[in-house]
Amino acid sequence: MNKPSGPMSYDELRGTIAQRHRALSGRLQQIAEFVLDHPTDVALGTVAEVAQRSGVPPSAIVRFAHALGFGGFTEMQQVFRNRLVAGEAPSYKARLARMKGEEKSVLGRKPMAVLSRFVSEAQSALVTLSQSVHARELDAATAILTKARDIYLLGLGGSFPVATHLAYVLRKLGHRVVLLDGIGGSIHEQSHAATSEDALVAISFRNYYPDTARLFPELVARRVPTISITDSLLSPIVQGASVVFEIQDMPEPALRTLVAPMCLVQALAIGLDLSSD
Amino acid sequence: MNKPSGPMSYDELRGTIAQRHRALSGRLQQIAEFVLDHPTDVALGTVAEVAQRSGVPPSAIVRFAHALGFGGFTEMQQVFRNRLVAGEAPSYKARLARMKGEEKSVLGRKPMAVLSRFVSEAQSALVTLSQSVHARELDAATAILTKARDIYLLGLGGSFPVATHLAYVLRKLGHRVVLLDGIGGSIHEQSHAATSEDALVAISFRNYYPDTARLFPELVARRVPTISITDSLLSPIVQGASVVFEIQDMPEPALRTLVAPMCLVQALAIGLDLSSD
C-alpha cells in the first residue's frame, strides 16, 4: 500500500509501475506487464475480461490495484480511462499539424525534425517496394529457398544489418543458415561448402562492398542458386543471379534507411514458411 | 427499429442520428442531442450516469438505443468506445485483426500477400513511432551522444541488426564506436573500458537477450550515460537509463519488422551530426 492513491496521470502511473515492478511478486509482475502493454483493454474492460486476457484470476487484478495504492480495480481503471479521453481531441489533426509544422520549422536541424524526415522517407520507400516487387519474383525466390539445404547469406558493410536480420528470422523458423561475415578468416572459406543443393541470398547496395563483388561470381560459377537484393541491374550481384530484387532510389549509404530491404527479406522468410507446409 | 444494428462507425451513427432526429419524439430528441454533444460520456458512463446527466430516466436511454436499431444500451455504447480507441494507435486493433484474419486465409499464404502485409505493418509501425517519440527525449539523447568520447552499442539477438546499422552510420560520420557483439570473448571484456565519459546505446526487445540484461546494469553502475531503445518500461534496460525510447506494439520476434528502431537509430545518428556543427 502506497500513497499515490491520489489522482494520478497515466504517465505517472506507468512510471510507478515500472519502478515497483521488481518489488512485485510473480503474478503481480505478470499483470503489470499486461497492463502496460494493453492499457486500452484495462480502460474499457471489466475485471473478468482483463483477468482472462492476461491469464490470471480476477482476484489477482484487484490485488494488483491494491498494491499500487488504489482502493480497487475501478479506481485504477479511472486512470486508464482518463488517458483515452485525454488523447481524443488532439489526436489526428494536431499530431499531423505538429509534424508538418516542425518539419519545416528549423529546416530539419532539430533531432525531432530529422526523425520526421526519416519516417516519411521510409514511408515512401515502403510504397515503392510494394510497387516494384512482383509476385513472380517472390514465388521464384520462395521456390529456391524451399529446395535449399543450407541458406547462405551474403551482406557486408551497410547491408550487414539486413543479412543478420534475415539470418535471425530464418534460424527462428528452423532453417539452416550460414551467415558469411568474414569473422575469423575469409568469407571464401566460410562459403566453401556451398553447392547447387544450397542457396545464396546476396544483398548489396552502392558502393558495393568489394568482398561481396568478389565472392558472388564464385558461388554463381559453382551453380549455387542465387537471390540478389540490390539497387541497380548493373550491380555486381546481378549477373548470374536466379532472381533479382531491384530496390530503387536508395539514398547515399549514411542516409539510407534499409527499411525496404528489411521488409523484403522478412517477407521472404515468413512467406517461405507459410507456403511450404 | 432499423437494420443498422450491424457494426457501425461513430461517424455513421452520427449521420443516422441527425437524419432521424426529427422523426424521434420529445424525450428521444433530447437524448439524441445530449449524445451527440457528449459522446465521451456515453462511451464511459453507465446507463444511470448518462440518464442523470442528460436529465432523463434510465429507461429512456435504453429506448433510445432500441430506436436506433441496437439491441440495448451496451450495444450502442460499443460504437462510442470504438471512437475513443480509434484515435490512439492506428496499429493495434486493425493490425491484429488483419493478421489473424489473413494468416489463415489462402490469400495470406502467397508470398506476395505476405509482403504487402509486412509493408502495411511497417507503415503503421512508422506512424506509431513518430507519435510516440518526443522531442525532449531526442534532444536529451543527442546531448549525451555529443558529449561521448566512445559510443558503445549493445544489441544482441533479434536487435543485433539495429545495433550494426547504428554502428555503420556512426562510423561513417566519424564517431568512435564499440559494437558489443561478444565475438572472441565476453562482452564484459569488450565493454570494460567504458566510463562516464562515454555513452551506451542499448537496444533490446522481448524476449530480452540474457547477456543484454546482465551487462546493462553493470554499465549503469559504472555511471556510463545510457540511451535505451526497448518495447516496455519493464524491460531490463530501463532501470537506470538516462533516456528511454519506448517502441510499442512489437510483434513476436520472428514477425517484427525492426523498421521503427532502424529508423529511430538512424535519426539519432544523423541528428547528432546536424545539431553539433
Added chain:
DNA sequence: CACAAAATAGAATAGATATTCTATCGCGTG
C-alpha cells in the same frame, strides 16, 4: 527439514448494472 510468512486461486457475497415490465400520462382524433 520444519516452520512461518506471504502469495495465490477460487468460491462467496454484497452491490450495481442493463433491461424488462406495467401503470400512468399526454395528446391528438373521432
Added chain:
DNA sequence: CACGCGATAGAATATCTATTCTATTTTGTG
C-alpha cells in the same frame, strides 16, 4: 368531450460486477 394510442417513468428483475474471504500452495528462513 371521451376515447385510444403511443410515449413515458418508475419499479421489478435477472444478470453481471467488483470485492472480500478463506483454504491452499508457494516461498523464504531458522
